[in-house]
Every structure is written in C-alpha cells, then in structure tokens.
Amino acid sequence: MPYDHSEVARQIAAGLGQAQAAHTTRAEAAQDATEIYLATDEDDWRTRIKAVQSRRLLGVPLTPLHEFTPGSPAAPDYTVVAGDSSFVPPDKHRGSYCYLINVGRVMIQYGDESAAELDSTATHCMDPTLDGEEWSISGPLLQAECALQELTELHRWAAQFGADLALLDGSLMQLSLALVQDPKVQAVIAEYGAKLADFERIGVPVVGYVSKPASQSVMRAARVLACRATREGVEQRVAPCETRCGRPECSGLWTLDDSGLFWELLDEGMRSPVFQNYSPFGVHGSTDFWDTMGFCYLATSYEVARLEFPLWVEQADLLDRTQRIVLSQCALGDGYPKALTLAHNFAVLRAEDRASYFYLLEQAGLLTPLSEKARGKRATGGRI
Numbered sequence: 001m002p003y004d005h006s007e008v009a010r011q012i013a014a015g016l017g018q019a020q021a022a023h024t025t026r027a028e029a030a031q032d033a034t035e036i037y038l039a040t041d042e043d044d045w046r047t048r049i050k051a052v053q054s055r056r057l058l059g060v061p062l063t064p065l066h067e068f069t070p071g072s073p074a075a076p077d078y079t080v081v082a083g084d085s086s087f088v089p090p091d092k093h094r095g096s097y098c099y100l101i102n103v104g105r106v107m108i109q110y111g112d113e114s115a116a117e118l119d120s121t122a123t124h125c126m127d128p129t130l131d132g133e134e135w136s137i138s139g140p141l142l143q144a145e146c147a148l149q150e151l152t153e154l155h156r157w158a159a160q161f162g163a164d165l166a167l168l169d170g171s172l173m174q175l176s177l178a179l180v181q182d183p184k185v186q187a188v189i190a191e192y193g194a195k196l197a198d199f200e201r202i203g204v205p206v207v208g209y210v211s212k213p214a215s216q217s218v219m220r221a222a223r224v225l226a227c228r229a230t231r232e233g234v235e236q237r238v239a240p241c242e243t244r245c246g247r248p249e250c251s252g253l254w255t256l257d258d259s260g261l262f263w264e265l266l267d268e269g270m271r272s273p274v275f276q277n278y279s280p281f282g283v284h285g286s287t288d289f290w291d292t293m294g295f296c297y298l299a300t301s302y303e304v305a306r307l308e309f310p311l312w313v314e315q316a317d318l319l320d321r322t323q324r325i326v327l328s329q330c331a332l333g334d335g336y337p338k339a340l341t342l343a344h345n346f347a348v349l350r351a352e353d354r355a356s357y358f359y360l361l362e363q364a365g366l367l368t369p370l371s372e373k374a375r376g377k378r379a380t381g382g383r384i
Helices: 005-014 016-039 042-049 139-161 183-202 217-226 258-265 311-315 319-332 338-347 351-363 372-378
Strands: 058-061 079-088 098-109 115-126 165-169 206-210 275-278 293-299 304-310
Touching: 005 016, 016 217, 016 258, 042 058, 042 217, 058 217, 079 139, 079 338, 079 351, 098 139, 098 338, 098 351, 115 139, 115 338, 139 165, 139 183, 139 206, 165 319, 165 338, 183 304, 206 319, 217 258, 217 275, 258 293, 258 304, 293 311, 293 319, 304 311, 304 319, 311 319, 319 338
Parallel strands: 079 165, 165 206
Antiparallel strands: 058 275, 079 098, 098 115, 206 304, 275 293, 293 304
8 A cells, every 4th residue: 555645744854954964964074075185195195095904995096196187078980889787586486496697788889880789688597506595596696697798798799899998887896796705606706807807808998887886985095084093002003984983083974975075076077086996905806806907987967977997998098088988978878878778778677578587487397386475475456
C-alpha cells in the first residue's frame, strides 16, 4: 500500500532546519578545503602525506598541484569506442548456478567518413561448484567477471577500429575488488590487469568515466594537512583521522568529497592535476597494476567527473586529446558521454530478458521448481 504522504511531508518539514545547517557546513568546508589546497606547496603535500601511517588511500599529485588545464570539445574527427555491462545473477530459489553477462559495445567514428557500430554480446556462464555455505558465485567474483569481459570487448573493438579513445562506464581501477582476499577474485583481476596493460601496446588511451564520484582520496589528504594532531611516541608524525573526529581543524572537511573540492577549483572544461592513490601499506592484490594507474577530475557543463586511466596515457601526452574528446562526448550527450549512454542501452538487461534467460535454462533442464518463498512473492490477491 502507498505510504502516508502527509506524515512524510511533516517529517521533511521538521528536518528542514537540520538539512539547511548541513548545507551551510558543506559550503564552509568547501571554502576551507580550497584554501588548504591553494596554500599548500606540492612538495610539502607529498612530504606530509607520505609521512603519515594512514590505512586509507591518499591522493598524491604527479603533475603540478596548482596547474589546472583548460580544454574545449574536440573537433568531430575522432573515433571513440565504449563499453558497459549488466548481468543476470544466479537464482537460488530456482536452483540455478548459471548466470548471464551482457556487454554493450559502441563504436562511433566522427568526421568526413562517419560510421557507427552498436551491438551487445552475451555470455552464458556456469559455476556448479559448492564451497561451504557459498552455494554459487559470489558478488565480488561476478563483479570481477563482468569487469573482465567488459574490458576484453572494449580492447577488441579499440584494436579493430583504431580508436582514439576507449571509454568505460565507472571505475577503471576496480579498487573495491583489490580488497577482496579471495583467490578466485584475484585471479580474474590479474587477467583484467594484463588486458588493461595491453592497451598501451595497441596505442589506445583507455579511460574509466565516473559520474558523480564519491571518491575522497584528495580530501583525505586535505584533512591530513588540516589536522595538527600528533601520535605520541612516533616522532611527532601526523596521525590522520581514520574516522570523523571533533577537531575544529578538520571536522567540517568530512562533509566534502573530491568532486565538491574541485567544483570550487575548476572552471568549465578544466581538468585537475593527475593524482595517484598512495598508502604506506600498499594495495592488497595478486597484481600490481594499481601502481600504474592515475586519476584526475574534469569539470563539464554539468558536473565534476572523475577520469581514471593508466599513467602511460599522461606520459605519452595523450591526456589533452582525451580531455577534448570526453568534453565533446559530454556535449553530445547533454552532460554524459554519448557513447557510454549508448553502450548502457545495449548492455542493460530488462525483466523480460531475465525471464527469457530462465525460460531457456528451464527448457534445458537446468532449473528446479520455484521455492515456496519465491512462489509466495509472485502470488497476488488470495486469502488474508
């Protein structure tokens, strides 16, 4: 049944003052973070960040800290490829150990000889093994498999069409998977890292485009610079706040993420310096490709997006061209890269796709009857 609209409206009105106070706090924090950023020398930034013993990732600049690079949309004379993926997970209520990964692929060639290719490729996967209470593939492993297939298809089209830029929706680093201490996940991510490295061989810049990023590695560094707390007995080294603290120097800064900071610092079309994630404890994983990855922030007409890429892209002087192509794609897509929107549309699996997939599994004898829980949820009406 629908919720009580009037009651929710009353609760919203009651919390309005708190919401407005939070907005004021964030605005003040943005100003404080901007002052910290602009007042800090890049050598001092690096020195102080590398002197702390934080278990969180901190942003360290690889290019001049106060250099913001302007850009404008590229002329329509480039080729871009893009990829995105979605999946149908296993369904324990049907006894299915099978899952489906669908990758949307897009190639658009602009210029005098314009062309386009758009399609999707689906892969049926099966994991019949049982491992203790893990009756089927884990969420992180499925995520890693999707990431690998998405990158593999993107690489295939980038090489086939000689693209000027390869775009992926979301993080290219897959750092969340780096913390999963599962040999199966790490094995897939090792393949992912090898495929990612091969983009340099074919000479195609590959970029992960993160819209509305919630990343905080640069802001964590800013909080270290703001907080003057020291840890006793450790040679006066800065003890970074690993959780939100009440110190006036940095408490407000916990309300801000990196995109909020660079929204204040960047004009439209500008990109931030290139940063790299740093931790004295390193990044867990069976491969070390994270050490070859960097990121920056780009101000479009609508938002500050995060771009993730292998560092060779910047070292080969391809980042300026990449910036212009991304800005062009955002202009064509009303704020979001057009090629990525198309890739998403071809990748997405709807309810009817899920139903048809399970019908095919049922026809092949790979499903068991519905569990009673699933049957009850599907029932409508009935006695009360």
